[in-house]
Amino acid sequence: MGFLRQASxxxxxxxxxxxxxxxxxxxxxxxxRAAIARGMNRLSAWRxxxxxxxxxxxxxxxxxxxxxxxxxFYRWHCFSTWESSFxxxxxxxxxxxxxxxxxxxxxxxxxxxxxxxxxxxxxxSVSCLFAIAIRLIENEARFSSPTTRRRIPVPVQEQIDY
Numbered sequence: 001m002g003f004l005r006q007a008s009x010x011x012x013x014x015x016x017x018x019x020x021x022x023x024x025x026x027x028x029x030x031x032x033r034a035a036i037a038r039g040m041n042r043l044s045a046w047r048x049x050x051x052x053x054x055x056x057x058x059x060x061x062x063x064x065x066x067x068x069x070x071x072x073f074y075r076w077h078c079f080s081t082w083e084s085s086f087x088x089x090x091x092x093x094x095x096x097x098x099x100x101x102x103x104x105x106x107x108x109x110x111x112x113x114x115x116x117x118x119x120x121x122x123x124x125s126v127s128c129l130f131a132i133a134i135r136l137i138e139n140e141a142r143f144s145s146p147t148t149r150r151r152i153p154v155p156v157q158e159q160i161d162y
Contacts, residue, residue: 002106003109010110010113016069017070020062020066021066021121025062025128032055036051051132052129052132052136056129059128063125066093066117067086070110072085074103088102088103089114095115
């Protein structure tokens with residue numbers, strides 16, 4: 001019966017965590033597309049940096065919301081204070097796992113599940129930031145003028161007759 005409770009809780013927490021991440025990423029991609037399309041030929045390096053900083057801040061908020069989701073569960077079922085719940089959730093989600101605060105025996109398998117989710121969600125976030133940065137770089141190269149673009153010499157291969 002204990003494992004069934006843990007598995008059910010894990011399924012619900014994983015599902016809601018995925019929903020937070022995918023909904024947040026979808027909103028972020030919509031905003032990125034609009035921001036890039038709106039000002040692509042006016043997007044300086046400074047504006048690109050500001051845009052990526054904003055996206056990073058939104059992603060951090062998404063991760064904090066996910067940590068709070070798990071902390072809420074821990075507060076409800078495992079710990080008597082929010083501080084302990086948040087601390088345990090943050091160390092599990094980030095895979096630091098100090099071990100000074102542990103879950104009760106009944107819920108102990110949730111810690112590793114949260115750690116796996118944290119790794120996956122951080123991976124999704126980094127790939128999102130990378131995709132946005134690549135898009136900014138590609139469009140900057142496309143819209144830069146030929147006089148400001150650095151030309152890189154292409155080596156000419158010699159033809160060898162055998």
